[in-house]
Amino acid sequence: MQMDILIFLKPWYYFIMKNTGKCLCGAVGFTVAVCDTKSGACHCDMCRKWVGGPYMATNCGTDVTFTSEENITRYDSSDWGARGFCNKCGTSLFYYLKPKSEYHMPVGLFDNQDEFVFDHQIFIDEKPDYYDFANDTSKMTGAELFAEAMKE
Numbered sequence: 001m002q003m004d005i006l007i008f009l010k011p012w013y014y015f016i017m018k019n020t021g022k023c024l025c026g027a028v029g030f031t032v033a034v035c036d037t038k039s040g041a042c043h044c045d046m047c048r049k050w051v052g053g054p055y056m057a058t059n060c061g062t063d064v065t066f067t068s069e070e071n072i073t074r075y076d077s078s079d080w081g082a083r084g085f086c087n088k089c090g091t092s093l094f095y096y097l098k099p100k101s102e103y104h105m106p107v108g109l110f111d112n113q114d115e116f117v118f119d120h121q122i123f124i125d126e127k128p129d130y131y132d133f134a135n136d137t138s139k140m141t142g143a144e145l146f147a148e149a150m151k152e
Contacts, residue, residue, distance in 0.1 A: 021109040023091035027071040030093070032105070033063035039107045040120035042095075043127035044142065046077055051092050054127070057104045058116060064094070064103045 016037055022029040039058040047055035066072060073087040074096070084093040095104040107116050118135050121127070125141040140148070 016112070016115050020111050021105075022111075023071075023086040023089055023093060023109065025086065025089035025091070027068055027088040028086045028091070028093060029067040030105075030109075031065050032060040032103070035060040035105070035110075037115045037117055038119045039116045040118070040122060040137070041133065042122050044123035045126055047095075047123075048126075048128075050077075050083055051106075053131075054121075055092075055095065055106070056108065056118070057095060057106050060094075060103045060105050062101045062103070064105070066093075 016035050018031065018033060019035055020029065020031050036059045039056060041054040041056050043054050071086055071088050072084050072093060075083045075085070077083050080098050082096040082098065084096065085091060086093060091109070092106055093109070094106075096102070097104065107113060110116075118133070118137065120138045120140070121133070122140050122145050123142045124139040125143075
């Protein structure tokens with residue numbers, strides 16, 4: 001583990017400092033100042049329709065910059081979230097959590113993926129029966145996730 005790219009913030013959290021990535025065709029690039037090494041899967045119906053399966057992402061916070069923003073289309077999928085995609089190749093770029101102004105970005109888009117750890121799943125109650133992950137992760141239903149969000 002390269003300590004020059006990681007900062008130790010809490011005993012159980014590591015964050016990658018400055019990571020970059022791009023869409024499939026390269027029309028949209030991005031830089032995140034700090035992103036969580038913990039990645040998760042969202043099994044909600046909307047995410048599965050959006051990406052064709054579980055949405056595997058990590059929290060990148062608020063400090064994300066994009067190149068060629070004219071190639072990004074945003075879709076307001078709910079009162080609390082928007083989804084971004086490349087309007088050239090269709091790559092899913094981010095889920096934007098409006099109340100916190102946070103970007104949750106697919107782990108597969110990052111140039112450096114070595115430090116990510118798959119450790120949580122949300123909307124587990126909406127996960128279809130035809131797949132399961134072998135990883136030992138924490139799991140939350142949609143109701144549990146919303147209850148936790150209301151505490152903050």
